[in-house]
Amino acid sequence: MRANLDGSNIETLVDTSQGDPRPGPDATKWCVGIAVDVEGGKFYWTQKGADNANQGRIFRANVEIPSGQTPANRRDVELVYEALPEPIDLDIDPATRTLYWTDRGDAPRGNTVNRAPLDARQGERKAPEIVFSNLMEGIGLALDHKNRRMFITDLAGSVYSASLDGSNQKVVVFAEGNLTGIAYAEVNAKEK
Numbered sequence: 193m194r195a196n197l198d199g200s201n202i203e204t205l206v207d208t209s210q211g212d213p214r215p216g217p218d219a220t221k222w223c224v225g226i227a228v229d230v231e232g233g234k235f236y237w238t239q240k241g242a243d244n245a246n247q248g249r250i251f252r253a254n255v256e257i258p259s260g261q262t263p264a265n266r267r268d269v270e271l272v273y274e275a276l277p278e279p280i281d282l283d284i285d286p287a288t289r290t291l292y293w294t295d296r297g298d299a300p301r302g303n304t305v306n307r308a309p310l311d312a313r314q315g316e317r318k319a320p321e322i323v324f325s326n327l328m329e330g331i332g333l334a335l336d337h338k339n340r341r342m343f344i345t346d347l348a349g350s351v352y353s354a355s356l357d358g359s360n361q362k363v364v365v366f367a368e369g370n371l372t373g374i375a376y377a378e379v380n381a382k383e384k
Contacts, residue, residue, distance in 0.1 A: 206253060207263040208239065220247050225293065225333075227282035228255065229310060236272065236291060238279040244298045248276035250291075273320065277302035281333040281373065283342075284310065285356060292323075292356075294330040294344060303327040305344055305358070323358030332374035345371035 195202040208221045215222055225238040234252045241247025250272040257266055273279075277297020284291055289310045295302045305324035308317065324330075328348030335342050335356070343364070344352045349371050351364040 204263040205235070205255075205257065206237070206251075206266065206269065210264075219243075220249075225279070225281040227284045227291070229284050229286070231286055232289075232310065236282050236284070238282060238293065240278040240280060240296075244277065244302070246275050246277055246297070248279040248295065248297065249274045250276070250279055250282070250293065270314065273308070273317070276320075279306075280331050283333050283335045285335055285337060287337060288356075290356075292333060292335060292342065294327070294333045296327070296329040296331060296347070299325070303330055303346075305330065305333060305342065305354075307356075323356070324352070324354055324361065327352075331372045334374045334376035336376050338378070343374050343376055345374045347371065 193202060193204050208223060209216055212218060220239060220241045222239055223237050224240050226235060228235045233255050235255055236250060236252045239249045251269055252272055253266060253269045258268055261267060277295050280294045280296050282293045290307050291310050292305060292307045295304050295306060303326060304322045306320040306322055308320045324344060327346040330344060330346050332345035333342060340356050342354055342356055347370050349368040350366050352361060353364055354361040
């Protein structure tokens with residue numbers, strides 16, 4: 193869904209329910225994380241599936257619904273990755289055209305931060321690259337584009353930072369209670 197910043201003009205962009213109540217009993221239909229590729233005119237989202245079932249998927253579609261189509265029947269929805277442990281949060285590095293996401297499923301592919309090129313064509317996509325591992329149910333993800341680093345949260349209550357290639361890993365805070373999403377913003381203090 194999307195809306196104006198004041199909460200008005202709410203619009204459904206994709207409806208995966210196929211008539212089920214929301215959120216519905218089928219976890220493979222649950223949309224979890226979202227990221228917008230402004231330059232490419234698309235948005236990406238995760239559907240995690242059942243716990244540790246390797247049913248997780250990442251999809252993308254155009255920001256605008258094609259003329260004559262609806263959120264439930266739009267034909268521009270593309271499956272980007274499937275059979276993932278449990279993909280959750282997403283973010284995009286527009287400078288390198290790279291998609292990053294957390295996965296909270298079981299190791300070795302879960303409890304990780306992964307990345308893959310945004311623009312690879314269907315059938316030509318390589319397996320995602322794991323750049324951070326050993327999370328305790330990795331959830332939130334935010335990129336600091338200017339300083340080329342990422343911030344990650346997990347349900348064990350930790351916040352981590354690392355370079356976008358996964359190097360320079362640091363624990364920022366530890367065991368602060370269940371943490372989910374995270375956002376990164378640079379705030380400039382005004383001089384008095």
